[in-house]
Amino acid sequence: QKEVEQDPGPLSVPEGAIVSLNCTYSNSAFQYFMWYRQYSRKGPELLMYTYSSGNKEDGRFTAQVDKSSKYISLFIRDSQPSDSATYLCAMSASDFNKFYFGSGTKLNVKP
């Protein structure tokens, strides 16, 4: 079983839709949770960073962590064509020497 599971998609939505991206994990030691956005042929760039459980909002993006269910989500409101990319979740325990990534969900926002 992989440490982090993520639906690869692709997910196709119309412009303006609310997008929900999710990851599940198996290691209860994970405390740090991140979402990265990766455009085609580019390196991942950090979108959201959350410690432990709860919600965090940044503009059109909201990250949620439910440690009891081992489930994290990223919501994108008013999605734009420029949001079309692959979204990777990542997690780490307190030692932070290693990060564990999901395989990524490819999102396409249609104009």
Add this chain to the structure above:
Amino acid sequence: NAGVTQTPKFRVLKTGQSMTLLCAQDMNHEYMYWYRQDPGMGLRLIHYSVGEGTTAKGEVPDGYNVSRLKKQNFLLGLESAAPSQTSVYFCASSRPSGGAAETQYFGPGTRLLVL
């Protein structure tokens, strides 16, 4: 401030050839990492370093070696390339804070094709 840079951007090797990928960061980060990214597999950690002169194995270290002689540089070596090492390689760096590292900053990647 260039962030994390990688050299080269693209390389074609024949089976059995060797090469070194160079990663450089100008953010004074302590921790550096090498990942490979393959379709459907996500990012997998090859080796990492928590400081100058130290390295450790990650999830998929076989066939690779690394060195961290200077804090700002992290080298990934392939001694005898194999077709299975065809991939996109990403370097990342992060800094420790309060006993834990903050999140990672990634380079633009190196595309490697082994024939």
